[in-house]
Every structure is written in structure tokens, then in C-alpha cells.
Amino acid sequence: ALPDWIEEAMRYLLEMCNDIQWTALLLKWVELESQLGFLKGRSRSNQLSVTNRPAQIGIWIHQSRPWDAMPVIGHNVVEDYSILWWLWWRSLQPAWRAETLSRDLRGKGQFTWQETRKGSSSGFFLVILSLGWWL
Template identity: 30%
Template structure:
């Protein structure tokens, strides 16, 4: 029964937005498998979470309540909100100034043990980040042509950074005594 949420979440996220997105999706699957597909109440910090995601979550993840990704300004707005939220979620050892984007790729050293701010599973964990990246990726084709390449590059950078941190968390899990 605990895996039912995961099946629905995976079905929702499983769209072909390119190899980078699919690699992140694969890492997320690994994380949830290691967490035995549980969906506890513990959540990623809500402060700075994109409003569109909060609204969609309050409506119980109903697809008909998704944001309009074809709106001209959607990706521009969402991308800024995703970066702001992502930066606010980082462990203290990453030391990213608010209002800036992290240097890429992140420097993850062996022995980094404080992953608490990112160590969340289930519907209230990394799923929300991936939902935002899905919407961002789907909305790119509707962006004005003169902004599309830059917004796609920013999306790929976000995927790269989020993937690197998720993989760092997975490495920490696997190295931790059981």
C-alpha cells in the first residue's frame, strides 16, 4: 500500500524531457526505493516553495489543476521560484547566498554528513522538485524564441545541480552504517 503513491507519482513524472531529466528521475527512483517507498509527513521546507506547486499539492495533485505551462511568462516566473526554493533548501555546508544560484557543479566532499534539509522522501520530498522541473521543461517550447535557449540552459543547470546533490545524498545513504 505504501508504494501506491509512488506508482502514481512516477507515472506523472515519467515524460521524456531528455536524458538529463530522465537521469534525475532514475536517481529519484533510487532514493525512494532506499526509503522503502514511504511517504511520511516530513517535508522539504515550504518557505520559498513555488506557489504553483503549493496550489497543486493542496488540490491533491489533480492533473486538471496543473498550471498553464503554455503561458508566455510561466517558465520565466517558475524558474526564478524554483531556484529560490532550491537555494533555501541547501545544507549549511553548501553556503549559497540568498538570491544567487549555486556554483556548478557542487563541491561534495566525502564525509559531508549533514543532509537533513534534503533528506525528505515521499510526496512531500523530492517529488515536488521534480514536478517543478517537469513543468519547467514542458513549458520551454512555449517560451518566446529569443528567451528559449537561455531558459533551457538554466533548466539544464538546475537539473544538473539538483541531480548532483541527490546523488551526493544517495552516496551518503549507501556509505552510512545500517
């Protein structure tokens, strides 16, 4: 069985979009959480960097993560949000990938996914959720 917070998140995330690729992404996310041991709590070691993270994410977190009060990324903020979201995403990538955002995941030399491979409600989940706000 999945932890309660993941089941709740999946219900919400599945309502965001009916696209098969979105559903596949969500299933991969659950697989990642499983590989990481379904981490609980909000330990700093499981938190993604906040560098360049869009403010809407922090506001939602500080409001106790209400499922019924998600930010609306309307036409008046979508450009700024998208710029910050991509800057944040790049900051989470291994150095070899940050410049090109290459889809080649083999990389060049030694590298680690430690900045991105984070479980819990403060980990990769926030990347997916905040991407969903943008849909």
C-alpha cells in the first residue's frame, strides 16, 4: 500500500491532466518514491533546493500545502513563472546536463542525481506538482 500522502497526491495529480504521458510520469514518480523507501517527514536532506524556485511553491508550502488552494498560474504570471521554473529545474540537474538539458541521461564522466533524486513531499513531488500548475 502507498503512504496516505502519496495516495492523496495521486488523486489530485491525476485530475490535473488526462494525458497518457502525464500518467506515465506520475507512475515513474511513485516508482522513485518506492525506491527511496517512501520517506516520511520533511527532513532537510529530502528537500529540493529553493534556488530560483518559483515563489508560488513556497507560498503553497507555507500555507500548509492545501489541496483545495493551489496557486493559479494565470496569464499575468505565466511568463515569470515559466522562467523561474526552468531556472529552478536547471539548478537541480547535474552540471553536465544543466547547460543543454540533454535528454541523453548517460552523461559525461562521473555525476550524481543527488540534487534531484529526493523523495517525500518536499522532494521530486514538488517538481511534478508545480509543473502541473502550469498545464
